Amino acid sequence: MYRDPVQSLQPLYSRPAPTRPLRVGMIGIGTVGAGTFRVLARNRADIAGRAGREIEMVIVSARNLSRAAGIVGKGVELTDDPLRVATHPDVDVVVEVAGGTGPARDWVLAAIAHGKHVVTANKALLALHGAEIFASARQHGVAVAYEGAVAVSIPIIKALREGLTANRIEWVAGIINGTTNFILSKMRDEGLDFAAALAQAQALGYAEADPSFDIEGIDAAHKLTLLAANAFGMPVRFADVQVEGITSLQGLDVACAEQLGFRIKLLGVARRQADGVELRVQPALVPATHLMAHVNGSMNGIMVKADAAGVTMYYGAGAGSEPTASAVIADLVDVARLDGTHAAQRVPHLGFHVHAMSALPVLPRAAVCTPHYLRVPVHAAKQIKAVAAWLAGQHVPVRQVRPAAERPGMSPQVLVLTDAVVQATVDLAVRTLQAHPAVAGAVTTLRVEELAD
Amino acid sequence: MYRDPVQSLQPLYSRPAPTRPLRVGMIGIGTVGAGTFRVLARNRADIAGRAGREIEMVIVSARNLSRAAGIVGKGVELTDDPLRVATHPDVDVVVEVAGGTGPARDWVLAAIAHGKHVVTANKALLALHGAEIFASARQHGVAVAYEGAVAVSIPIIKALREGLTANRIEWVAGIINGTTNFILSKMRDEGLDFAAALAQAQALGYAEADPSFDIEGIDAAHKLTLLAANAFGMPVRFADVQVEGITSLQGLDVACAEQLGFRIKLLGVARRQADGVELRVQPALVPATHLMAHVNGSMNGIMVKADAAGVTMYYGAGAGSEPTASAVIADLVDVARLDGTHAAQRVPHLGFHVHAMSALPVLPRAAVCTPHYLRVPVHAAKQIKAVAAWLAGQHVPVRQVRPAAERPGMSPQVLVLTDAVVQATVDLAVRTLQAHPAVAGAVTTLRVEELAD
Numbered sequence: 001m002y003r004d005p006v007q008s009l010q011p012l013y014s015r016p017a018p019t020r021p022l023r024v025g026m027i028g029i030g031t032v033g034a035g036t037f038r039v040l041a042r043n044r045a046d047i048a049g050r051a052g053r054e055i056e057m058v059i060v061s062a063r064n065l066s067r068a069a070g071i072v073g074k075g076v077e078l079t080d081d082p083l084r085v086a087t088h089p090d091v092d093v094v095v096e097v098a099g100g101t102g103p104a105r106d107w108v109l110a111a112i113a114h115g116k117h118v119v120t121a122n123k124a125l126l127a128l129h130g131a132e133i134f135a136s137a138r139q140h141g142v143a144v145a146y147e148g149a150v151a152v153s154i155p156i157i158k159a160l161r162e163g164l165t166a167n168r169i170e171w172v173a174g175i176i177n178g179t180t181n182f183i184l185s186k187m188r189d190e191g192l193d194f195a196a197a198l199a200q201a202q203a204l205g206y207a208e209a210d211p212s213f214d215i216e217g218i219d220a221a222h223k224l225t226l227l228a229a230n231a232f233g234m235p236v237r238f239a240d241v242q243v244e245g246i247t248s249l250q251g252l253d254v255a256c257a258e259q260l261g262f263r264i265k266l267l268g269v270a271r272r273q274a275d276g277v278e279l280r281v282q283p284a285l286v287p288a289t290h291l292m293a294h295v296n297g298s299m300n301g302i303m304v305k306a307d308a309a310g311v312t313m314y315y316g317a318g319a320g321s322e323p324t325a326s327a328v329i330a331d332l333v334d335v336a337r338l339d340g341t342h343a344a345q346r347v348p349h350l351g352f353h354v355h356a357m358s359a360l361p362v363l364p365r366a367a368v369c370t371p372h373y374l375r376v377p378v379h380a381a382k383q384i385k386a387v388a389a390w391l392a393g394q395h396v397p398v399r400q401v402r403p404a405a406e407r408p409g410m411s412p413q414v415l416v417l418t419d420a421v422v423q424a425t426v427d428l429a430v431r432t433l434q435a436h437p438a439v440a441g442a443v444t445t446l447r448v449e450e451l452a453d
Numbered sequence: 454m455y456r457d458p459v460q461s462l463q464p465l466y467s468r469p470a471p472t473r474p475l476r477v478g479m480i481g482i483g484t485v486g487a488g489t490f491r492v493l494a495r496n497r498a499d500i501a502g503r504a505g506r507e508i509e510m511v512i513v514s515a516r517n518l519s520r521a522a523g524i525v526g527k528g529v530e531l532t533d534d535p536l537r538v539a540t541h542p543d544v545d546v547v548v549e550v551a552g553g554t555g556p557a558r559d560w561v562l563a564a565i566a567h568g569k570h571v572v573t574a575n576k577a578l579l580a581l582h583g584a585e586i587f588a589s590a591r592q593h594g595v596a597v598a599y600e601g602a603v604a605v606s607i608p609i610i611k612a613l614r615e616g617l618t619a620n621r622i623e624w625v626a627g628i629i630n631g632t633t634n635f636i637l638s639k640m641r642d643e644g645l646d647f648a649a650a651l652a653q654a655q656a657l658g659y660a661e662a663d664p665s666f667d668i669e670g671i672d673a674a675h676k677l678t679l680l681a682a683n684a685f686g687m688p689v690r691f692a693d694v695q696v697e698g699i700t701s702l703q704g705l706d707v708a709c710a711e712q713l714g715f716r717i718k719l720l721g722v723a724r725r726q727a728d729g730v731e732l733r734v735q736p737a738l739v740p741a742t743h744l745m746a747h748v749n750g751s752m753n754g755i756m757v758k759a760d761a762a763g764v765t766m767y768y769g770a771g772a773g774s775e776p777t778a779s780a781v782i783a784d785l786v787d788v789a790r791l792d793g794t795h796a797a798q799r800v801p802h803l804g805f806h807v808h809a810m811s812a813l814p815v816l817p818r819a820a821v822c823t824p825h826y827l828r829v830p831v832h833a834a835k836q837i838k839a840v841a842a843w844l845a846g847q848h849v850p851v852r853q854v855r856p857a858a859e860r861p862g863m864s865p866q867v868l869v870l871t872d873a874v875v876q877a878t879v880d881l882a883v884r885t886l887q888a889h890p891a892v893a894g895a896v897t898t899l900r901v902e903e904l905a906d
Contacts, residue, residue, distance in 0.1 A: 039619050049686060049810075050686075152762075153762035155617065163612075166786070307492075309606040310769065313768035314767060315768070316766065326620055326761040330616055346790045352502045
């Protein structure tokens with residue numbers, strides 16, 4: 001029925017001499033930790049077949065030991081002391097999935113000081129303390145792997161650090177927070193305002209009870225910090241990211257963007273300019289025909305523009321127990337494929353060797369240059385021409401002006417799209433436009449990202 | 454203006470002791486070879502900063518030595534003898550970008566026998582001779598890297614072999630031939646028939662003078678062979694791929710698919726079933742709202758369904774000088790990051806260690822089970838019900854039946870979408886339907902791929 005062309009190669013399929021397992025200690029066993037146990041057990045044979053050795057869980061720390069006992073099964077030591085995991089003599093690799101930044105920093109540094117490799121999905125930890133953690137890892141000759149820290153199901157750190165190494169990377173733009181993408185999709189699909197969409201996201205488990213890290217853009221900024229460092233060979237620079245969330249985004253602007261042929265997405269953008277890099281998170285208009293406009297619900301999507309490869313895009317789940325476990329285990333397999341050689345630091349932590357990194361200046365917000373969307377409430381529809389003429393006089397390169405579709409009980413709205421213009425010019429123009437006699441309310445501005453070559 | 458949080462770490466930015474360059478020999482210097490030279494020169498500092506050492510071209514073989522001399526510059530030996538490159542004592546890695554399968558096999562095997570690592574973008578070579586080449590590389594302890602063999606700009610081999618190692622992969626579906634995707638996009642956008650779209654593709658350089666490898670699906674089948682091997686841990690099995698190209702695809706079916714809410718794409722599909730794997734290349738209907746339907750022009754897109762990560766997707770250029778060079782150089786950086794350690798075979802050639810591979814049975818065409826599209830020319834529009842009833846009587850699970858939009862001078866057409874059904878049932882039903890008195894011409898069938906979970 002089928003021919004097996006490799007029968008003749010069967011002698012090569014002999015099993016090699018057994019290699020000792022990679023021994024793992026895990027700090028924390030919440031959603032991600034439990035998923036890691038589940039996937040390691042379910043796909044044990046495939047994972048060992050890829051890694052060349054077994055991956056064996058030795059010790060786990062948990063706050064709730066009886067709950068943890070139900071997950072880890074027999075043969076795994078349980079402790080309530082994370083430092084015992086970090087320093088355990090039988091452990092080769094410490095997986096940190098407890099979260100937080102203060103104690104987690106101490107545990108990770110302790111593990112490194114004891115010669116353990118570290119795998120973590122903790123973007124906040126690395127965005128804030130990455131420079132210190134990576135420096136310590138270099139000194140101790142261990143790997144710190146963090147594929148699960150950005151767009152968990154997508155091997156984007158590997159793509160940047162290993163797949164696109166031939167390239168000078170020009171920009172990275174990502175939908176890298178699933179909660180806000182879910183909310184924005186709801187606002188568009190169901191015409192909801194932000195508060196209503198957030199309530200739905202919370203009811204369905206896509207947003208936490210305290211959603212501020214997500215909706216204020218902090219989580220996306222943590223991830224952008226790591227993407228930019230790997231793309232450009234710069235240190236992690238969370239404090240320099242310009243962060244704007246979606247809490248003040250109005251449903252009206254989602255609808256007006258749609259009318260102009262755009263969708264609004266919360267984008268993290270890292271872009272090289274002649275005199276520095278832009279590092280920013282903000283809601284932005286993306287052309288509706290663009291692939292990134294079709295990254296909906298809680299999914300993540302990341303585009304990379306590189307000088308040789310051109311534009312590539314990566315899409316997948318950005319959160320969840322098993323998607324994150326997929327990244328954590330891939331990092332363990334990477335370590336398993338090397339541990340015991342002097343090449344444990346085969347790939348530099350941030351893609352570039354330290355001597356080749358440069359502390360690129362981060363451009364201030366005023367210098368960021370993109371096309372813009374403006375929505376200007378006016379007293380009468382006929383004032384559209386006055387607004388356009390006035391903006392042009394303020395050096396705003398107006399590309400397109402049109403009235404928003406009429407809405408009952410609302411003053412007429414002028415919608416403006418501009419060509420690329422620096423933020424300083426837009427800010428100044430809007431501040432003075434606000435006092436123009438034709439203007440009937442607060443002017444809204446949003447960036448437009450065309451994500452083209 | 455900006456703060457540099459890593460100033461305090463400057464002492465760590467010291468340059469390490471110099472490492473000797475990775476020395477490369479290249480066989481062939483056509484489009485891809487020239488692109489590789491260009492990118493290596495342009496991004497030399499970034500590439501060395503990532504690899505930890507320089508990548509130095511030592512020797513190049515070419516048929517046209519004077520043309521080659523204009524590309525390689527001084528300091529690189531030129532020869533017309535590929536075997537001199539393959540066996541050169543100063544060479545660490547041999548890059549094979551000459552193409553073809555007969556002589557290229559000999560050169561690659563010679564390089565391996567002389568202890569050289571091999572980097573190639575030659576999918577035909579690996580699809581046909583991969584088992585032999587990888588076995589020899591294992592014996593000699595060298596790497597054979599081939600990121601450029603599939604969807605060049607996208608690090609998809611790396612994603613499968615290293616990024617998704619935690620997962621049991623359920624299916625891979627890809628638009629992995631840019632020429633046919635360009636032709637199909639033209640057929641849809643401009644209402645062209647196949648021959649006219651092919652002529653445009655040739656005029657614009659997207660199709661070769663002899664386009665048969667592309668339009669008959671052979672090139673896609675080569676690539677699918679490599680994707681399936683890495684996804685499922687099976688040997689390369691090109692001879693078992695069911696291959697159908699787009700040469701007999703009619704513009705009418707592109708239009709009728711559109712009417713039903715689908716686009717036609719040439720897909721390579723590798724899918725696990727309970728009793729084996731499907732390995733097939735064919736034009737298929739994809740929902741118009743699906744991300745894969747938006748992979749247009751000469752771009753490539755690959756989706757992977759994995760049990761833990763879920764669905765991930767990868768998009769980028771599938772051909773071209775610098776996009777291919779991007780993959781070739783990434784493979785060189787991978788080698789540079791390891792060469793000199795005993796871990797040169799860190800990642801098994803096909804993702805799984807040989808003892809863990811299995812010669813999964815490839816399902817025969819008759820057993821492949823997908824939804825189907827049928828277009829049935831009938832003598833009169835009212836016969837639509839007769840056709841539907843007749844198909845249902847033949848155990849074809851009809852999901853939807855509707856008339857095609859009327860076209861001047863053409864008999865009425867019945868369009869049918871089915872639920873999942875094995876090919877054997879469809880084939881039998883169509884053969885007998887063809888003799889039905891209502892039927893006025895040849896019945897067309899195409900597979901539907903919903904690419905959902």
